[in-house]
Amino acid sequence: MKSNSSVKRSRFFTHFFTYLFMIVLSIIIIYPILITVSTAFKSGNVTAFSLSLNSDWTLANFQRLFSETLYGKWYVNTLIIATFTMIVQVTIITLAGYTYSRYRFVGRNSSLKLFLIVQMVPTMAALTAFYVMALLLNALDQPWFLTLIYIGG
Numbered sequence: 001m002k003s004n005s006s007v008k009r010s011r012f013f014t015h016f017f018t019y020l021f022m023i024v025l026s027i028i029i030i031y032p033i034l035i036t037v038s039t040a041f042k043s044g045n046v047t048a049f050s051l052s053l054n055s056d057w058t059l060a061n062f063q064r065l066f067s068e069t070l071y072g073k074w075y076v077n078t079l080i081i082a083t084f085t086m087i088v089q090v091t092i093i094t095l096a097g098y099t100y101s102r103y104r105f106v107g108r109n110s111s112l113k114l115f116l117i118v119q120m121v122p123t124m125a126a127l128t129a130f131y132v133m134a135l136l137l138n139a140l141d142q143p144w145f146l147t148l149i150y151i152g153g
Contacts, residue, residue: 081143085150092151123153 034051041057065071100108130149131140139145 077143081147081150085147088147088151123149 031051038051040061041059042055043058043060100112134140134142134145137145
């Protein structure tokens with residue numbers, strides 16, 4: 001049986017390395033966020049990946065974003081496409097999941113394996129095929145085509 005001091009020492013090292021790991025992960029996650037935020041508030045051209053907090057901070061980048069671009073329209077379009085995609089995907093996946101969990105039918109196992117294999121292929125691998133398909137359908141700048149790709153993905 002282990003002595004009380006060895007249990008305490010073991011617990012100390014477990015806690016120490018757990019907290020050390022969490023601190024390192026926090027730094028890895030927070031550092032790029034700090035770079036992004038500091039770069040957004042700097043004026044002029046800035047060097048990538050530099051975190052200098054001693055330069056002048058300004059809102060000019062945000063003023064230019066909202067006045068010289070169609071950012072508001074882009075944001076609303078993104079919200080519409082994401083919401084519609086989410087609703088359709090959740091509906092389809094819920095119905096399919098219910099069907100696969102409740103019913104036994106011919107081809108059930110084969111189709112489940114096919115779904116698993118298709119999920120292993122990243123969507124980016126089909127980017128050229130999506131582009132050609134959009135070109136053939138005259139849908140390069142159409143939100144419905146993007147929504148269909150997201151739903152299918």
